[in-house]
Structures are given as C-alpha cells and as structure tokens.
Amino acid sequence: MNNIYMPKPYKILDIAKITNIEWLFKVEFDKVDEVNYGQFIQISIPKVGEAPISITEFNVEEGWIEFLIRKVGKVTNILFELEVGDDMFMRGPYGNGFPFDERYKDKHLIVVAGGSGCGPVRSMVNAVHKGVKSVEKMDLVLGFKDNECILFRDEIEEWNVKHEMVVTVDNLCEDGQCALGVQEGLVTQHLHKLDFKNMENVEVVIVGPPMMMKFTAIELEKMGVPEEQIWLSFERKMSCAVGKCGHCKVDETYVCLEGPVFNYKQGKKLLD
C-alpha cells in the first residue's frame, strides 16, 4: 500500500510578487496532465505543516503548476522565505475541480470572483480566453477590497479586450482615478449589468469569501438564475485532504473528496 501522505519535492521555477502579501509560485510538477481547473495541492513544509492551496495556473507541455499564495499562516509564512531553485514538497492534486467539459462547454459562462478567489478560477478563465476551451461567451465580475489589492492586472487587461468585464473595489481610491476602469461597490451590486437574456444557457461560477459567495448566489437566484446553473468553490480547514482528518466535513460531505467545487443545489445545503 502506498503512503497517501508522502509528499514529493519539486523545484520552484519562479516567484512573482504581485502584492506585499500575495505572491505567485511557479513550481515544477510531474502530474500536470492529471490537473483539472479548480483543484488543489497539499503543500508540505517539513517541521512546519501542510496547507491546501488552489492551483491557479498550469501548463502540461512545460510541466509546471502555479499557486497564488497569501501570507496568512504558519505554512505560508515559511513559503515566503523560499527562493527560486529551492524545493517545495507537495502531494496531490486533490478535489474535483470545475466540470468544464461536462457543464460549461459552449455555454454562457459567468465568473464572479472575490479577492484571492481569483486564484482558483484563473486557469479556467485563461483557457477560455486563449481559446483552449470554447464557450459561447464569458463574462467576468471581479471584486477586490481596494485598488492596491487588485490581482493579475496584466491578465485582467487582456481579458478586458475580449470579454464583458466588471472590476470593482469596495472603496474607490481617493482621487477616483483607478486604472482598468475600476468601479465601486460589492460584486452583488454589479450583477445586473450582465446579460441574462438566454437564461437557460447561463452557468455562473462564484469563488470568494463565504459571505460574498452566499450573497452573490442569493442575488443570482433572485435574478432568475436556476440553482443548478450556479457553482461555488468552498474553502475549508484541512489536515489530510484525503477524507480522514474530518476537519472539512460539512453534513455528510467531505469538501476535500467531493469538493471543493459544488453545484449550488448541493452547496446551499452544506450549512455550518
């Protein structure tokens, strides 16, 4: 029997410092062909601990995956001390990821992401943007705390050219002159700007803090989006990521095994 908890070392290829507390780590990986959009990896730091981190981007040909890591805990604090060329221990990928081919292909895909919630959806958005995956059209609503917190600026500019997009911040910068055509308000206040005419073709993906996901889903339901066409990606404390430790369990569902992506019909029943 193999040891499901045994991590392997992989070389860090690049570190991009997006904000003071959010860095992108590009890491060599030998199982990229197994990766689906929205899955996660257990990053393992010997003598410190493990943390589940979403794969934000991956490249099968070049053999790497990328993480958007926010410095907020024991493990991520140590990660920020690593340098290009160092080894990072990992195991995974885990979780289900987004059912693109089964549910979003050739549909009107709407992605609503808040803050570091942009991480888990980025690989899928880029795949659509680059034409690797086909949709009828893709709209993006991205919310951030303030102008300083906006992630993936270069990519947002590229996405903006081809797709309907709203970038919004909770509070506009003082002179009201934010770049990227940034608007003010919560993501829920901008949903009405989207085109829902062909409702049966719409699929909405929501990723962000629990409150943001909850109220976005409620708002979308009010606007007439059927619950089966709304998707959420959950974040939970995990110790094992393989259905043993119990920390991520909600009702009879293990977020690490059956999630982190849930259809809203199931997701709305996962109450704490």
Added chain:
Amino acid sequence: MKITLSKENFNEGLKKLAKEYKIYAPKLFPYEGRFSDTDLIRYATVDSLEEMVFDKKSEFSPKEVLTPHSETMFYFTEKEYKEPDVEEKGALIFLRACDRHSVKRFDEIYLRNKFSDIYYNNRREKVKFAVIGCGEGFDSCFCVSMDSNKTDEYDLGLNIKEDAVELHIKDDGMLGHFNGEKSDFEIDFATENKIVLNIPDNIELNDVIDLEMWKEYDKRCVACGRCNFVCPTCTCTTMQDVFYSENKNTGERRRVWASCHVDGFSEMAGGHDFRTKHGERMRFKTMHKIADYKRRFGYHMCTGCGRCDDTCPEYISFSNCVDKLTKVLEGEDE
C-alpha cells in the same frame, strides 16, 4: 470450539498468546482519575485476567490501540521524509460488543472513504479481537438502541464467571493455547438497557439547524472535547509538525486526536471560522453520530457506549440530547 476453563488455565493460554500478540485490555490506574482520589480505567497492555477490569466501564475506548492519540507519520532529516518502523507484533484486544462495532466505523473512514491509510492498515491487519459478554451493561449504555449490543465478529468470545471462564475460540491459530472442558454457552450480550432511544430515520440538517434546543449547549458546553476523545467512533485528527529544539533541521510530523468541540477545529489561516458557538458544535457532533454518517455509509456512527455522558464535566447527556431531538422532530414543543 467452546470450552470452560479455570482462570489459571486461561492465564496460561494468555502467556502463550503474548509471544505473538501484545495483549490490550481495560486496566486500572489507581489515583490517576480526573478528580482527586479517583481511579482511571483505560486500555493498556496486560499479562493476566486479574489485571483486566470489566466490572466498570473503561473511561477511554480501545481506539487508542488502533489510532494512538499521538502518532508519528514521518521523521524529517534535512530533506528526507522517513516513515517510522512498523510494529511487528500483532495486538489482541479485549473489548465489549459495542466497541467491536466501533472498529467497523474506523475501518470505514481509514481503510475506505476513497483513500486507504497505511498507518491504520499496518496495525489493523495484525489485530485480533476478544469480545467479552457484558451482561446487564451500565446506567449510561444504550447499545441495544444502536444495534451494537451483539457481535459475532471476534476471534475469542468469553464470559468471565466467578471462578471460571467460558471461552469461544474462533481463531484456529489460538485453538491449541487453551486447556479446558468442552461446553455449551452463548456469549452473555446485553439485551436491554435502561436508556432506550428511537432515532428517526433520515434527519435532515436543514430541519434541525435552527432549533432552539442547541442554544442550551452554548452555555453549558465548555468545549473541552472530552466527549470526542473518549468516543470509540470519533476518528478526527490534526497533523502537527514539530522540530527538535536540540537540532532544528530534524523533526517529525505527527497526527493527534482532534475534537469538533474544541476551538480551532474549523478555523482557517487568516482567522475565518465556522461553528463558533458551542451549541452549533453539539449539533454538528449529534448529526454526525445519528444522521449524516448513516446517510453516507448506511448505519449509525454512535454505538451507544455512553462514555461521552460519563465523562462530560458539565453533565451533558448525549442520549438525552438525542431523545430531546427525537421528540422535537416528532412534533413536541421545544
């Protein structure tokens, strides 16, 4: 084969088994109880029948034999993850029917539930079970309601009488170890309890989440987690890394028992938490024991051993809670 033998002969047999197995049974630890001048009964290795305690319930369950409360998963030396050596000897565990049923719950989580756990598997495949008859059980037991009062899944089955042991040997490898007279008997399983529960089928989370009854536990429960630690079916753990202060380049990754009642169980890096109220945690545990585990695996998780009631420092009774919930769901006012 069923035999009756003297306690001396039984102990002789145990001695022979001890060459192959570590023998675990409930054992008395004088003055180690949680109040002054009280004793503790918990699982430990024993050499003879006299060391085993069966006239009282053990405070802790035999789960600590299969999943120690702190277990090393890896040793770290610089960049190497090394797994600890595997114990070569098997284990023979003396336990009651309810606790034998609880092992099935551990098997479900650790051997199945999508992935199989090597640490548990290494121990589990070398374990033999000696199930003892309970007779009447104890005041806080409700095994009959949970359908865990009887079992035929044992290698040795035994009734301990005043001056003799009735022994049912099912494991062929153990046949030659015990000398006694052939006899006929049934294992003395409990057939009724003072506490009787009628748990409704398919309790939905949505129907119970807003009930008033949970609020009582906001105040009464102190979130110490004892109920989880003594529970023979609570399987949760947390991984914990340590380094040795003498040499920070070396250390180990352990997993330790975790409790859904204790602060931090669901808290993520950055501080976001779920179920911060103690009543919410009581509801979470209760639903797991009598509803959502069954929805996933087909049978109740709780085995009705009553240890949680015995150990709670606030005298919260789980069976009482389940009874209250049952009545509310049947339409009685809260």
